[in-house]
Amino acid sequence: MRKVVISVLGQDRPGIVAAVSRVLLEHRCNIEDVSQTILQSEFAGVFIASIGSGLTPEALRAHLEQALAPIGLLVTVKPLEPRRGAQPPASEPFVVTTIGPDRLGLVAGITEIMADFGVNITTLKAAFRGGDDPRRNIMIYEVDIPSAIDRQAFRQALRDRAAALGLDLSLQHRQIFEAIQSI
Numbered sequence: 293m294r295k296v297v298i299s300v301l302g303q304d305r306p307g308i309v310a311a312v313s314r315v316l317l318e319h320r321c322n323i324e325d326v327s328q329t330i331l332q333s334e335f336a337g338v339f340i341a342s343i344g345s346g347l348t349p350e351a352l353r354a355h356l357e358q359a360l361a362p363i364g365l366l367v368t369v370k371p372l373e374p375r376r377g378a379q380p381p382a383s384e385p386f387v388v389t390t391i392g393p394d395r396l397g398l399v400a401g402i403t404e405i406m407a408d409f410g411v412n413i414t415t416l417k418a419a420f421r422g423g424d425d426p427r428r429n430i431m432i433y434e435v436d437i438p439s440a441i442d443r444q445a446f447r448q449a450l451r452d453r454a455a456a457l458g459l460d461l462s463l464q465h466r467q468i469f470e471a472i473q474s475i
Contacts, residue, residue: 293342295324295372296349298356302365304335312339315359319352320344335365340372380412383436385466388450390431392459394420398431401457402450409446412436434466 300312309328316323321341328337343352353369360367390402399418406413415434422428437443447463454461 293322293344295340295342296321296352297370297372298339298341298352299368300335300337300339300356300360300365302335302360302363304330304333305363308335308360308363308365309337311359311363311365312337312356315356316341319347319355321347321352380436381410381438381440383412383438385414386435386437387462387464387466388431388433388435389462389464390454390459392429392454392457394422394429395458398457398459401453402431402433402459402461405446405449405453406433406435409441409449410438411441411446 298312300308302308309326313323316339321343323339323341325340326337328335330336343349349369349371353367356367356369388402388406390398392398398420399416403413413433413435416431418431420429437446450463451461
């Protein structure tokens with residue numbers, strides 16, 4: 293079976309996932325992975341689904357648009373491409389958390405350091421709700437840090453950038469982060 297990536301965006305309301313999954317079921321598509329969230333008032337969902345040989349990604353998009361456009365949702369469907377090139381390097385999961393006043397360039401500043409060190413961001417959650425109240429502005433990055441990099445240099449580069457941006461930063465192995473969160 294071929295796989296597709298489906299993205300759905302629009303104003304949040306009850307029943308969006310039900311509407312998407314109903315169309316997929318009607319066309320005998322199997323949902324393999326889903327990630328969805330609500331950002332402020334906007335729904336954002338990404339679905340990976342396998343489709344039968346008799347259905348094209350374009351036809352599936354048309355079916356989804358027919359069902360979802362009346363409720364104001366935008367849909368894209370594209371084939372899931374196999375990973376190209378070399379496999380990702382061996383890595384370990386970490387969590388980077390920043391807290392501090394909101395200002396222009398926070399995400400760009402931190403992610404630039406991650407990119408420079410070849411660190412892959414697997415999940416990013418950021419909420420800027422408090423202006424200068426640092427307790428209401430937080431970014432949580434789940435990242436895969438390549439085993440081969442100099443972790444001390446990476447940690448120092450992150451801390452230096454965070455300080456320049458007025459942020460408090462912590463870097464923890466994901467297992468430690470999860471253990472602390474469960475207490």
